[in-house]
Amino acid sequence: MGLFQIILPYLLAGVSVGGQYALMAIGYSMVYGILRLINFAHGDVFMVSGLIMVYMAQALPLYLSIPAVILLTVLLGFAVERAAYKPLRSAPRMSVMVSAIAVSYLLQNLALYITGGLNKNYPAIPWVSDSITVLGATTKRVTIITPFLMLALVAGLVVLIRHTKIGMAMRTVAKDFETSQLMGIKLDRVISFTFAIGSFLAATGSMLYFSNYPGVIPTAGGMPGLKAFVAAVFGGIGSIPGAVLGGLIIGVCESIIKGMDTVLVHLGLIRSPLELATFSDAFTFVLLIIILVFKPTGLFGEKTTDKV
Amino acid sequence: MTKKTHRLTAAALLALMFAMIIVLEQIIKPTDAAAMLLTVLKKSSVYALVAVSMNLLNGFTGLFSLGQAGFMLLGAYTYAIFTIPLADREFVYQYYDCVVHFSFPEALGSIMGGFGALLGVALAVILAGLVAAAAAWLIGLPVLRLKSDYLAIATLGFAEIIRAVFQWGKLGPVTNAANPLKNYVRLNFFRLSIGDTTINLSAFASVMMATLCIGAIVLLVNSSYGRAFKAIREDEIAAEAMGLNLYRLKQLAFCISSFFAGIGGAMLAMFANTVQANNFKAAMTYEILLIVVLGGIGSISGSCISALLFIFSSEWWLRGLDSGRFLGIAAPSVFRNGFRLVVFSLIIMAVVLFFRRGIMGDKELPYAAGRLWGRLRAFLAKADRKAGEPNG
Amino acid sequence: MAEAVLRLEDVTMQFGGVVAVNDLSLEVNEGEIVALIGPNGAGKTTAFNCITGVYEPTNGRVLFHGEAIVEGYPQGRMRAQYKGENLGKYANTIRYTPDRITRRGIARTFQNIRLFKALTVFENVLIAKHMRARQNVFSAALRLNAKEERRMRDEVKLLLDAQNLAHLKDHVASSLPYGLQRRLEIARALATGPSLLLLDEPAAGMNPQETQELAAFIQELREEYKLTIFLIEHHMDLVMKISDRVYVLDFGNLISHGTPDHVQSDPRVIEAYLGVADDAED
Numbered sequence: 001m002g003l004f005q006i007i008l009p010y011l012l013a014g015v016s017v018g019g020q021y022a023l024m025a026i027g028y029s030m031v032y033g034i035l036r037l038i039n040f041a042h043g044d045v046f047m048v049s050g051l052i053m054v055y056m057a058q059a060l061p062l063y064l065s066i067p068a069v070i071l072l073t074v075l076l077g078f079a080v081e082r083a084a085y086k087p088l089r090s091a092p093r094m095s096v097m098v099s100a101i102a103v104s105y106l107l108q109n110l111a112l113y114i115t116g117g118l119n120k121n122y123p124a125i126p127w128v129s130d131s132i133t134v135l136g137a138t139t140k141r142v143t144i145i146t147p148f149l150m151l152a153l154v155a156g157l158v159v160l161i162r163h164t165k166i167g168m169a170m171r172t173v174a175k176d177f178e179t180s181q182l183m184g185i186k187l188d189r190v191i192s193f194t195f196a197i198g199s200f201l202a203a204t205g206s207m208l209y210f211s212n213y214p215g216v217i218p219t220a221g222g223m224p225g226l227k228a229f230v231a232a233v234f235g236g237i238g239s240i241p242g243a244v245l246g247g248l249i250i251g252v253c254e255s256i257i258k259g260m261d262t263v264l265v266h267l268g269l270i271r272s273p274l275e276l277a278t279f280s281d282a283f284t285f286v287l288l289i290i291i292l293v294f295k296p297t298g299l300f301g302e303k304t305t306d307k308v
Numbered sequence: 309m310t311k312k313t314h315r316l317t318a319a320a321l322l323a324l325m326f327a328m329i330i331v332l333e334q335i336i337k338p339t340d341a342a343a344m345l346l347t348v349l350k351k352s353s354v355y356a357l358v359a360v361s362m363n364l365l366n367g368f369t370g371l372f373s374l375g376q377a378g379f380m381l382l383g384a385y386t387y388a389i390f391t392i393p394l395a396d397r398e399f400v401y402q403y404y405d406c407v408v409h410f411s412f413p414e415a416l417g418s419i420m421g422g423f424g425a426l427l428g429v430a431l432a433v434i435l436a437g438l439v440a441a442a443a444a445w446l447i448g449l450p451v452l453r454l455k456s457d458y459l460a461i462a463t464l465g466f467a468e469i470i471r472a473v474f475q476w477g478k479l480g481p482v483t484n485a486a487n488p489l490k491n492y493v494r495l496n497f498f499r500l501s502i503g504d505t506t507i508n509l510s511a512f513a514s515v516m517m518a519t520l521c522i523g524a525i526v527l528l529v530n531s532s533y534g535r536a537f538k539a540i541r542e543d544e545i546a547a548e549a550m551g552l553n554l555y556r557l558k559q560l561a562f563c564i565s566s567f568f569a570g571i572g573g574a575m576l577a578m579f580a581n582t583v584q585a586n587n588f589k590a591a592m593t594y595e596i597l598l599i600v601v602l603g604g605i606g607s608i609s610g611s612c613i614s615a616l617l618f619i620f621s622s623e624w625w626l627r628g629l630d631s632g633r634f635l636g637i638a639a640p641s642v643f644r645n646g647f648r649l650v651v652f653s654l655i656i657m658a659v660v661l662f663f664r665r666g667i668m669g670d671k672e673l674p675y676a677a678g679r680l681w682g683r684l685r686a687f688l689a690k691a692d693r694k695a696g697e698p699n700g
Numbered sequence: 701m702a703e704a705v706l707r708l709e710d711v712t713m714q715f716g717g718v719v720a721v722n723d724l725s726l727e728v729n730e731g732e733i734v735a736l737i738g739p740n741g742a743g744k745t746t747a748f749n750c751i752t753g754v755y756e757p758t759n760g761r762v763l764f765h766g767e768a769i770v771e772g773y774p775q776g777r778m779r780a781q782y783k784g785e786n787l788g789k790y791a792n793t794i795r796y797t798p799d800r801i802t803r804r805g806i807a808r809t810f811q812n813i814r815l816f817k818a819l820t821v822f823e824n825v826l827i828a829k830h831m832r833a834r835q836n837v838f839s840a841a842l843r844l845n846a847k848e849e850r851r852m853r854d855e856v857k858l859l860l861d862a863q864n865l866a867h868l869k870d871h872v873a874s875s876l877p878y879g880l881q882r883r884l885e886i887a888r889a890l891a892t893g894p895s896l897l898l899l900d901e902p903a904a905g906m907n908p909q910e911t912q913e914l915a916a917f918i919q920e921l922r923e924e925y926k927l928t929i930f931l932i933e934h935h936m937d938l939v940m941k942i943s944d945r946v947y948v949l950d951f952g953n954l955i956s957h958g959t960p961d962h963v964q965s966d967p968r969v970i971e972a973y974l975g976v977a978d979d980a981e982d
Binding site: 524527528531532533535536538539542543545546547548549550551552553554555560564670 | 752797798800808814815819842
């Protein structure tokens with residue numbers, strides 16, 4: 001078996017999971033761009049979206065449950081913002097961040113209560129969840145669909161932000177929170193809209209993500225959420241291409257590290273596995289720290305200077 | 309009241325508290341329902357210390373760090389590794405050849421007996437703090453130049469990296485990889501045997517350790533260095549213009565905070581029966597942050613009170629919510645597993661939204677008690693006047 | 701002639717393509733009160749920030765009592781973008797952080813008052829004493845530095861008495877009225893034990909009465925603390941009354957300097973402040 005044959009499945013999985021991270025990262029990035037808030041609850045919205053799908057699929061046919069899941073997730077994102085962040089608009093940043101952590105805690109505990117902490121099997125979506133063979137590597141069709149779907153959604157989002165009125169309002173708010181209000185922009189509407197878009201992308205990401213995994217548990221959103229945030233920081237917070245690139249890089253790196261032992265053994269560089277897979281999650285943070293040290297605003301971030 | 313009487317009152321109250329704990333520990337049997345009180349007391353002492361150590365950074369120095377769980381992990385492992393009896397190592401390190409053949413309590417105990425063992429435990433605890441502080445120093449080199457949220461996410465990242473390193477199979481001979489460490493010296497080690505009677509001191513020891521450490525932090529906060537930390541929190545640029553070396557002081561605050569988080573980790577190890585890297589997740593840091601915020605950012609007594617309330621309600625008072633019966637209402641279909649945490653997170657949410665400054669704001673207990681006393685006196689005086697008035 | 705207390709040599713500060721301060725050279729001699737004036741956005745505060753180490757000047761050098769405390773030349777990407785003069789004249793990078801510059805004896809106030817808001821007046825001033833105290837974190841925490849701590853507190857008490865702020869010592873800084881906050885900021889700067897005091901718009905937001913008092917106060921400071929004072933100011937009557945010499949900046953360029961009378965009658969200065977004469981005629 002050639003090196004390419006060994007790496008390919010990892011690469012495919014990496015691009016796929018990276019695309020899913022990217023979808024979530026955009027939500028983090030947009031919210032941070034506007035509110036300067038790490039929305040810690042975003043990962044849990046992602047998880048809840050997965051759970052909604054589990055329960056919906058039991059009651060409704062798929063062609064109804066998919067739009068219903070998206071709608072409910074968007075509502076959830078909207079509700080979280082209205083209930084937990086809006087009242088704290090003028091509060092210090094740390095309070096809002098703590099509120100985000102509290103929401104995350106609440107959503108996880110609610111999920112724990114409702115599911116009883118058990119793993120809930122994610123419904124198989126026909127066609128999407130089918131196995132296929134690409135260049136000799138067996139994988140699910142979702143793996144191949146993810147990057148394309150992600151890019152299509154991002155293209156739509158970019159058009160929305162560049163060419164619509166609400167998109168312009170979003171850009172204005174991100175540039176200058178206070179002045180935009182003076183210009184007659186309805187801040188609350190823009191913020192709600194941002195959360196709605198973020199949640200919509202998270203819902204899509206969640207369907208793609210959980211189709212690749214056996215099921216949903218209450219803590220399933222934590223790690224992907226953190227990684228997606230890191231992806232957003234890595235690409236430069238506030239930048240959509242940055243979030244996409246960050247997500248892909250992190251997804252691919254994570255996946256490659258999982259296969260690193262096999263590759264190194266194959267190349268004859270090591271004789272016994274180094275158990276590097278332990279670091280597949282941690283490596284994300286290594287990347288984060290490297291970028292923060294050398295380019296603190298991320299790959300595509302804008303530089304800001306403090307005024308003295 | 310003068311400063312001196314203040315101090316005397318505080319000392320008297322502390323002495324009273326310790327006496328009560330010792331007495332309770334002798335009366336309550338492990339099978340009693342009230343035994344929960346002692347368990348919860350021990351756990352809250354750990355959380356109080358860790359919360360105060362986090363407050364030193366987040367509340368007093370204005371550095372938003374989320375690495376607490378990582379430093380606790382370092383402390384817990386250091387402590388456990390250096391107190392497992394040599395004879396038990398083969399059993400604990402089931403799948404690896406343990407390379408650390410040293411146990412502080414055993415080494416010193418063999419020379420000085422019981423006192424030596426105690427000293428050994430103390431040394432292991434201090435070493436736990438030092439290891440965490442040393443790691444903090446290294447981590448601080450790159451990350452302390454970052455601002456607010458970036459610092460938070462970078463420290464969180466380091467905590468995750470530390471957790472992965474300790475689970476790495478190749479480090480198994482030292483850390484036992486993903487397997488738990490056990491049989492190290494736990495809280496039940498603290499007891500006095502005089503003839504046939506045994507005086508149990510485990511809760512006392514835990515609270516005592518936390519009190520000593522928190523006391524040290526209080527002294528630090530009220531010193532010239534504490535003022536310098538607060539200056540950095542208030543305005544970094546002005547602090548620098550006052551001749552304060554930002555980087556050095558931040559590094560100092562970070563190391564000190566981590567030192568105490570490491571000791572907190574060691575205490576958590578003593579409290580629990582096993583140490584396992586997987587328990588020191590970001591969720592633990594979030595819990596501690598919530599405690600700090602609920603107590604009031606910048607208030608040490610607030611962190612302590614809030615740690616007590618947090619642990620008492622999550623581990624004890626709200627237990628009924630999980631087991632079918634709460635406040636006399638039996639509703640097993642609602643009060644089932646997990647309901648306690650839901651109610652608990654709703655309470656936290658409410659506090660975060662509606663009592664933004666937490667229990668104490670940035671004030672300390674003596675101040676609040678003084679205000680309360682003042683109000684009470686004013687109220688009594690008023691009542692007195694009213695009573696004195698004719699036809700009142 | 702004795703070495704100037706402060707000397708700027710060819711200081712240029714460029715942010716990206718924007719030249720905020722262009723080739724500024726000036727000196728402030730022992731015991732002088734020197735003013736730096738200019739319209740808004742002329743680069744005055746930027747010049748202060750270059751002196752105190754907040755910014756790293758793109759090119760040029762700052763000397764304090766004859767010793768270089770700041771020196772820089774265009775490096776990296778700036779090399780291609782550099783628009784100033786004197787390229788190649790400086791080849792060293794000397795950069796002290798603001799705290800080290802304060803330690804050497806340059807204290808400053810800020811245009812938009814930067815007090816430690818939640819701390820008391822007393823604590824605000826006490827913090828300035830930290831850097832020179834003989835203590836370490838252990839001796840401070842364990843109260844082994846009691847003597848040092850008492851000395852610091854006594855010095856601050858004396859200073860607050862002298863500045864007529866003693867009766868406010870336990871008030872939270874943010875609760876003081878504006879004028880007193882400015883006074884406190886100056887007191888705090890004095891507590892660092894400077895030989896050169898930089899004041900960034902000390903009279904901003906003051907009425908004529910308060911400005912008059914401030915003028916007298918600044919002159920007193922010079923006598924009492926043997927200070928050299930370099931200030932940025934907009935209130936011309938204040939500047940003209942107290943300064944020995946005046947430098948005028950416009951769009952980053954030094955357009956005039958000399959005695960207050962000389963500067964006041966310089967056509968270029970009038971032009972900078974009142975707009976170009978042609979404009980008025982058009």
